[in-house]
Structure formats: structure tokens, C-alpha cells
Amino acid sequence: MLKILKPSKIFLFTSKAPKYVLLLFILVFSIGLLEALILSPEDYKQSHSVRIMYVHVPAAWISLGIFSSITILSLSGYIFKNKNFFLIAKSLAPSGLLFNIIALVTGSIWGKPTWGTWWAWDARITSMLILAIFYLIYLIAWRIYQNKELVFKITTIITIFGIINVPIIKYSVEWWNTLHQPASVNILSKSSIHSSMLFPLIIMTAAFALFSVLIFLMKYNTELIKIKNKGLDRL
Amino acid sequence: MYGRKVKLRFFFVTLILLILILTTFLVLKSLEENVVYFKSPSDVKVLEELENKKIRIGGMVKEKSIKISNLGVNFIITDFKNEINVTYSGAVPNLFTEGKGVVAEGYLKDENFFEASKILAKHDENYMPPEVKEALDNK
Numbered sequence: 130m131l132k133i134l135k136p137s138k139i140f141l142f143t144s145k146a147p148k149y150v151l152l153l154f155i156l157v158f159s160i161g162l163l164e165a166l167i168l169s170p171e172d173y174k175q176s177h178s179v180r181i182m183y184v185h186v187p188a189a190w191i192s193l194g195i196f197s198s199i200t201i202l203s204l205s206g207y208i209f210k211n212k213n214f215f216l217i218a219k220s221l222a223p224s225g226l227l228f229n230i231i232a233l234v235t236g237s238i239w240g241k242p243t244w245g246t247w248w249a250w251d252a253r254i255t256s257m258l259i260l261a262i263f264y265l266i267y268l269i270a271w272r273i274y275q276n277k278e279l280v281f282k283i284t285t286i287i288t289i290f291g292i293i294n295v296p297i298i299k300y301s302v303e304w305w306n307t308l309h310q311p312a313s314v315n316i317l318s319k320s321s322i323h324s325s326m327l328f329p330l331i332i333m334t335a336a337f338a339l340f341s342v343l344i345f346l347m348k349y350n351t352e353l354i355k356i357k358n359k360g361l362d363r364l
Numbered sequence: 365m366y367g368r369k370v371k372l373r374f375f376f377v378t379l380i381l382l383i384l385i386l387t388t389f390l391v392l393k394s395l396e397e398n399v400v401y402f403k404s405p406s407d408v409k410v411l412e413e414l415e416n417k418k419i420r421i422g423g424m425v426k427e428k429s430i431k432i433s434n435l436g437v438n439f440i441i442t443d444f445k446n447e448i449n450v451t452y453s454g455a456v457p458n459l460f461t462e463g464k465g466v467v468a469e470g471y472l473k474d475e476n477f478f479e480a481s482k483i484l485a486k487h488d489e490n491y492m493p494p495e496v497k498e499a500l501d502n503k
Contacts, residue, residue: 170493208373244484245457251401293388306400313489323492
């Protein structure tokens with residue numbers, strides 16, 4: 130187990146894998162777009178503007194998932210004193226921020242024709258904006274602090290504060306009156322979205338996840354090259 | 365299995381998380397009034413004084429309550445317990461229809477009358493193709 134995790138083995142993987150992930154991403158993304166934009170039906174109420182959902186919802190899911198992963202990795206890195214976890218977390222963050230911004234922007238574009246406003250200070254939207262700010266602070270911290278021990282601690286503290294916001298985002302639409310509608314896709318209870326619309330949603334989520342993996346592998350590869358070049362800073 | 369230090373750090377992180385969750389819970393609880401985006405008609409009924417500031421009222425547009433005149437739109441917001449009459453002049457969003465969610469922003473004239481300066485449509489979590497909706501309605 131530990132042998133597989135040796136930096137040289139990981140490096141071999143991260144430098145070769147991106148092109149296969151890219152191919153897979155292009156394939157899944159094409160199917161997703163075809164489903165979302167052409168094959169899926171229009172909504173009985175919103176007609177074609179429902180198609181924004183196929184970008185908006187997966188982007189929001191991925192950004193929440195990545196922030197949760199970053200937190201778990203940082204906390205494990207702190208508890209088990211493993212530097213590698215921090216570097217994985219750092220490499221995941223950029224695509225998390227990207228999808229967070231995509232979710233906010235597409236939400237705004239969707240809000241105008243349906244709700245009648247570009248922006249509302251309701252709990253769901255505001256907490257999503259706060260998550261984007263946490264992503265920003267997290268990434269800026271990595272740039273500011275050069276001292277490794279210090280930057281590990283500071284980024285872990287940022288994720289601890291940020292993770293409190295994640296369940297607030299998830300449950301904001303149930304706890305309070307919000308303009309944003311409640312969740313349509315539920316794991317435990319019946320989903321209130323028709324299967325013909327759920328299918329493209331899942332494909333698009335897979336495509337976005339693959340894109341995150343792609344960006345992650347490239348970022349992580351760079352981190353490993355940095356370590357190699359320094360020579361001193363071993364994992 | 366794990367060293368004493370590892371256990372200690374795990375305990376430390378767990379405590380910090382617990383404290384933060386508790387603090388956040390208390391803060392949100394005390395701020396609840398401001399976190400909610402709109403009040404329901406029932407919330408408005410129990411207001412002690414008619415505030416002279418901008419508020420938002422949300423609920424369902426009552427069936428057959430929309431009346432369009434040259435002065436504007438009149439309709440009733442209901443939460444199936446209480447109702448409020450709303451007057452509004454201006455364009456309404458596409459999804460504004462009877463039996464669907466709405467949020468009106470404006471000033472309360474008295475217990476039963478609300479003058480809206482902005483209307484937002486609140487849509488629900490149901491998504492389906494038109495044919496499915498038709499089939500459901502015919503049932």
C-alpha cells in the first residue's frame with residue numbers, strides 16, 4: 130500500500146493519466162450536452178430555460194463536494210502529519226472555486242427569466258457566495274505563506290471555518306423561507322424531478338467531476354515537480 | 365494502534381468543530397428574523413405594529429384571485445391559513461401564475477393590504493415534461 134503511494138509512482142501516474150481523463154471528459158461532456166440541450170424535454174412550467182439547470186446544479190454539487198474533500202484531507206493531514214494530503218487538497222481547490230463561480234453565474238442568469246431578479250439576498254444564494262469567498266481565502270493563503278508548516282496550519286483553520294457553511298448551504302432551503310426552491314434530487318426520499326430530466330443531470334455531473342479530476346491531476350503534477358526540483362522538501 | 369499524539373490531535377480537532385457548530389447554531393438562531401427572505405401572511409397577522417419599512421411577503425397566489433385592471437395587478441397571497449391582498453403596478457415575472465409561489469416586496473398598508481413595489485416568482489422543486497404534467501392532471 131505504502132509503496133504505491135511513493136511520490137515517484139504517483140508522479141508516473143499523474144503525468145500520464147491526464148490525456149486519458151481528457152478523452153473521457155470530452156466523450157461524457159458531449160453526451161451530456163447533447164442530452165441536456167437537445168434530447169431532454171422542456172419543462173411544463175419553465176419550458177426551455179430549465180436547461181440552465183444541467184449546468185447550474187452539477188456545478189453547485191461539485192463545488193460543495195470539493196470543499197468537503199479539501200476539509201477532510203486537511204484535517205487528516207493535520208491529525209496524521211501527512212504533507213501529501215495538504216498538497217492533494219491544494220490541487221483540488223481551483224476547480225472547486227471555478228464550479229462555485231459557475232453555479233453563482235448560471236444561477237443569476239436563470240433567476241432573471243424565472244424569478245424576475247438577477248440576485249436575491251436569500252439564505253441559499255448568500256451562503257453559496259460565502260463558500261466562494263472561503264475558496265478564495267484558501268487559495269490566497271497558499272500564495273501568501275511560504276513556510277510549509279505555517280501554510281498547512283492556516284489552510285486547515287480556513288477549511289474548519291468553511292466547512293460549517295456547507296450544511297448551512299444544503300439545508301438553508303429547508304430551515305428558512307428562501308426564494309430558492311428546495312432540493313429536487315433526494316437520495317433517501319423520492320426525487321421530484323422526472324427521470325427524463327434526471328438522466329442528463331447525472332451525465333453532466335459526471336462530466337464536471339471528470340473535469341475536476343483533470344485539473345486536479347495537472348495541478349498535483351506541478352506540485353510534485355516542484356518537490357522534485359527542490360529536492361529538500363520530501364514528502 | 366495510533367500514537368498518543370495522533371489521538372490528541374484528533375480530539376483537539378473534534379472539540380474545535382463542536383464548538384464552532386454550537387456557536388454557528390446560536391448565532392443563526394438569534395439572527396433567524398434576518399435570515400428568512402420573506403414573511404408568510406400568518407407572520408404578518410401577528411406583527412404587533414405595522415412597520416413602515418420595506419418587507420417581503422411570500423406564499424401562494426390564491427386561485428382565481430388575479431385581477432388585472434388599468435391601475436395594475438391585484439391578487440391575494442395565501443399560506444392556506446391567512447391571506448393578504450396585494451396591489452402592484454408593473455411587469456410580473458414569467459412564472460407568476462395562480463396556484464404558484466410568489467414573493468412580494470413593498471409596504472404594508474394595513475393588516476390586509478400590501479402595496480408591492482416588486483414581484484418575484486418562487487418556483488417549486490417539481491420538474492417534468494408537459495406531457496407528464498397533462499397525464500397527471502387528467503388522473
